[in-house]
Amino acid sequence: MLKIVYAPDPILKKECVSLPQVDDHHRDLIKQMFEAMYKANGVGLAAPQIGLNKRIFILDSGSKEEKKKPLTMINPTLISTDDKIVPYEEGCLSFPEHFAEIDRPDQLTIEYIDENNKKKSLTTNGFTSRIIQHELDHLNGVLFVDHLSRLKRDVIIRKMKKFKKEIKTSNEKKI
Numbered sequence: 007m008l009k010i011v012y013a014p015d016p017i018l019k020k021e022c023v024s025l026p027q028v029d030d031h032h033r034d035l036i037k038q039m040f041e042a043m044y045k046a047n048g049v050g051l052a053a054p055q056i057g058l059n060k061r062i063f064i065l066d067s068g069s070k071e072e073k074k075k076p077l078t079m080i081n082p083t084l085i086s087t088d089d090k091i092v093p094y095e096e097g098c099l100s101f102p103e104h105f106a107e108i109d110r111p112d113q114l115t116i117e118y119i120d121e122n123n124k125k126k127s128l129t130t131n132g133f134t135s136r137i138i139q140h141e142l143d144h145l146n147g148v149l150f151v152d153h154l155s156r157l158k159r160d161v162i163i164r165k166m167k168k169f170k171k172e173i174k175t176s177n178e179k180k181i
Contacts, residue, residue: 008042008056012173013100013149013166017054022061022145024081028123032062036078036121039064048099050137052144055100063141067134079118082142085127088113094136096150102169104162108153110139 011017043051052063061081068075090112097105113131116138120126140150151159
């Protein structure tokens, strides 16, 4: 099972590299990413969040009551965004239990390659658009806390350092 990388970690701040082609190894990785994301009750997961410096992210904007809507985006390129900016409370699997209101464009158009090496284009808005923008930020080394004031960001980072220290101490006691 893949482990989610918690902030602060240097891999989360690196710009990811493109994949020349998707192969069976990547398809297996994508399957494991979905398993990890669903286990963590997430709606999106980017490769850096599992320690890989690759331009891959997955998402599922279907609610628990709806049918799943899994989507894989490889080497995504943002084509355009809407002028309408919408605030929405975001969280992140790399920042458990931390949430903040972030302003983002409501609509976007993005091009990407799917897990079968097919070039695709998607225009979407609302929740799906927000997830895509959040995950695309991860591929560019940008975290949701980077959209906050320095004070709010520093408070969350300080709490995350304490959280990681507590996890490490707890794991050492189990050994």
